[in-house]
Amino acid sequence: MPMPSLGAGREFDRIRAVLAALGDHAAGAGDDCAFVPSDPGVIALSADTSVEGVHFRREWLSLEEIGWRAAAGALSDLAAVAAEPIGVLAALVLPDDLGEPETVRLMRGIGDVTASVGGKVLGGDMSGGRSLAIGITVVGSCMSPVRRTGAVTGDSLWVTGSLGGASAALLSLQAGAAPAPAARAVFARPEPRVQSARWLAGRGARAMIDLSDGLAGDAGHLAAASAVRLRIDIAGLPVHPDLVSRVARTGESAVALAAIGGEDYELLVAMPAEFDERNAAEHLHDTGVPLTRIGVVEAGQGVSLTEGGVSVTLRSFDHFA
């Protein structure tokens, strides 16, 4: 429900403070529901929850970043189907130590990332509770979504941006070190690839998924949904430079970590065979986001991962084999 419907006394004050901070990042409020006009087509919806201690730690991120990241993860699901964001509903469970200023900061992060992809905060809900939890429902529209199911033999596989930036930041944070700034930005303020998704949909994208759990795992979902095999050579992955530097000291494989690391929120997309590097350059020009060819779609099932042509098995990959 829109924020003003949620309780009495101080709760309403807090809602007013949030609405004041959101400004035109919020849509009208004050009824039992939020309303969005609907036109012929499809409404896309997705819900995602970020829980303190499970999905984030407060000591690693500012409250604005926690809000941004929670909403970005949900908005990425709209990107994954090439929907145009309408907005988000934010349901907050707030422990006692988070008062009005802290709530405003959380909601500012949610409002900022939503506005960055053209949406508004449509409504929300606040409850007390023992741990901070942020439930985000995203709402978007499209004439016809790009689903996971449309990849066919001969399609080429591409990823947006680079992989492993969030993992590089996480490795540093877990070691008690400050992450490199670029990696930290990927981790703290991921950018949902809404613009790329709509660009790719316009060029005939056949199937798409966002990389929330990591390429190796998420590729398996796309393969299963399309009933095809994805052949990916990880030697060609666009590894985030901070992950390369980070693992230079430990001797771990940067490409392997980039292939299994989650939360980069890049897109994996199957494009028709005629889509090529010239088109990818055009995508970079139009969106500012690189697009890298990483494999092909074959008859079969599952994901065949190679590194320089040699078959590899990755740690997190067994779940999806």
Add this chain to the structure above:
Amino acid sequence: MPMPSLGAGREFDRIRAVLAALGDHAAGAGDDCAFVPSDPGVIALSADTSVEGVHFRREWLSLEEIGWRAAAGALSDLAAVAAEPIGVLAALVLPDDLGEPETVRLMRGIGDVTASVGGKVLGGDMSGGRSLAIGITVVGSCMSPVRRTGAVTGDSLWVTGSLGGASAALLSLQAGAAPAPAARAVFARPEPRVQSARWLAGRGARAMIDLSDGLAGDAGHLAAASAVRLRIDIAGLPVHPDLVSRVARTGESAVALAAIGGEDYELLVAMPAEFDERNAAEHLHDTGVPLTRIGVVEAGQGVSLTEGGVSVTLRSFDHFA
């Protein structure tokens, strides 16, 4: 996101078990978003969270009832604007002691109440966490919603069903006693007044709100939104019979408790002056739900509560004065 998109290994097993239990109470799953066709009109959306220890106690209710009640509270917001339910997205935060069978029971309650008003479970999300929390986003459609803003001087005020049943149950539970069965049913399995709302919208309802926080408080929201005064004589409230019996021992005023008690999820509606008791009888015939005239809309602001013509002030009313 639809349930199958949410994690690895045992999480997918749990999702499959939930989908099997929901059967045709769930819509298609397996992509990054849920999709609903959209037609010209308005999509209504609302989010609501139920947190263990704040909104319910596990020892008072079965898991099916906890799920039902959480979703019913959110679906009631669709009723409040006379929207037709499309479905719900359910975001669960599950502590370690709630495994697959418990998750299935929770989701069965959510699916049952959603199906009872013609909707489906469209998607959801599961996370671990310290306390059980159930975030429900409801989605509905309508050509033009009934809002809180449309009440005008001379309208009559009506409520559906009876008031105070949930309070009667709560008083018993808090005293460690078993609630009377009818009161317990109101508390544990409230029925969102979707059918009544659409019937009333068809008869020209001007403004509506659902009574989640109690009549005295929620009437204040409607008065403020419509910029009118609501004059309500609480002597005429349809008090739930179990509340009357319950307070017979203590000497408290049943009508006063019925006026301030929350969570009955009945509707307060402003109807044009010509709407009368004959129409209310027709409503009862068509929906099975009584409709009781409780007051009038006047010029002014706020809520004027009387009991047999004498002005009364109720405990919870000061917040909204």
